[in-house]
Amino acid sequence: MTEPTFGALVGEVRRRRRESFDDGSALPASALNLAVLRRVDSTNDLARRIRRELAVDDITVSASAMLAFEQTAGRGRQGRRWLSPPGRGVYATLVTRLAAEERLPVLPLAVGAALADAIDPHLLRPCLLKWPNDLVVGGRKVGGVLVESAVREGSPPDLIVGFGVNWGQRREELPVAEATSLLLEGAKVTLPELAWELVQAVAAELARDEPRAITVERWLARSVHRTGDRLVCRQPGEGKELVGRFLGLTPQGLLRLEVDGREEVLLTAEVGDA
Numbered sequence: 001m002t003e004p005t006f007g008a009l010v011g012e013v014r015r016r017r018r019e020s021f022d023d024g025s026a027l028p029a030s031a032l033n034l035a036v037l038r039r040v041d042s043t044n045d046l047a048r049r050i051r052r053e054l055a056v057d058d059i060t061v062s063a064s065a066m067l068a069f070e071q072t073a074g075r076g077r078q079g080r081r082w083l084s085p086p087g088r089g090v091y092a093t094l095v096t097r098l099a100a101e102e103r104l105p106v107l108p109l110a111v112g113a114a115l116a117d118a119i120d121p122h123l124l125r126p127c128l129l130k131w132p133n134d135l136v137v138g139g140r141k142v143g144g145v146l147v148e149s150a151v152r153e154g155s156p157p158d159l160i161v162g163f164g165v166n167w168g169q170r171r172e173e174l175p176v177a178e179a180t181s182l183l184l185e186g187a188k189v190t191l192p193e194l195a196w197e198l199v200q201a202v203a204a205e206l207a208r209d210e211p212r213a214i215t216v217e218r219w220l221a222r223s224v225h226r227t228g229d230r231l232v233c234r235q236p237g238e239g240k241e242l243v244g245r246f247l248g249l250t251p252q253g254l255l256r257l258e259v260d261g262r263e264e265v266l267l268t269a270e271v272g273d274a
């Protein structure tokens with residue numbers, strides 16, 4: 001696979017966008033303002049800054065996507081870093097309001113499921129989900145989702161939906177042994193093609209009006225966890241570790257765990273196999 005360049009990323013995304021206007025398909029991603037950036041600290045942080053600046057003049061941010069070739073301070077969940085070297089992954093953030101606000105609690109799961117559906121056709125083995133929204137191939141993490149919301153009094157929250165997918169890292173370029181990239185998993189897709197497909201998939205997901213129960217079912221269909229699996233769940237801040245059996249998810253997408261014969265419901269945690 002040839003090394004992707006920033007120019008190729010810009011060119012391909014523009015071409016795909018134009019085509020979707022020309023053929024009348026009016027894809028959800030085509031309706032977004034779209035910026036492709038050579039280098040940024042973090043697309044989520046950029047989205048927050050833009051939103052904050054506009055708010056000074058009481059201007060709301062219109063639906064937008066930011067796609068970066070490189071991030072210098074990419075952020076992961078729970079304060080971790082997200083390594084984002086140039087031309088090695090898809091680093092993107094969409095800012096929008098939800099078409100159906102009641103979907104808010106399951107949104108991180110929905111975005112994970114949409115990304116897994118979009119990645120899957122490029123792979124020989126399935127792209128699965130580890131709760132809440134790690135994208136996993138062959139037991140190794142290939143991507144993740146960072147949803148943040150910015151509340152404004154009297155109006156629905158602006159959602160900042162960031163995602164990162166490892167595309168072309170070689171084994172030695174990955175931060176941990178439990179990570180992988182799509183090229184390592186045999187995918188043939190180019191970075192610009194993948195970037196457009198993923199932005200498109202997430203834009204379509206955010207425009208969707210789907211009952212929460214269906215989103216939870218879609219997520220469960222791609223879950224790495226099976227009912228009865230023993231999981232170890234580390235809860236942030238508390239340093240508390242819970243070991244129990246996976247019981248499924250609540251209708252809001254929270255994790256149900258059986259611990260010593262009683263059910264615990266977890267809002268957030270780092271989940272691993274026990």
Ligand code: BTN
Nearest residue numbers: 042074075076077144162163164
């Ligand atoms: C995770 O920890 O699994 C979530 C990773 C999310 C990374 C993406 S890359 C684009 C966006 N900008 C960031 O700084 N983080 C998210």
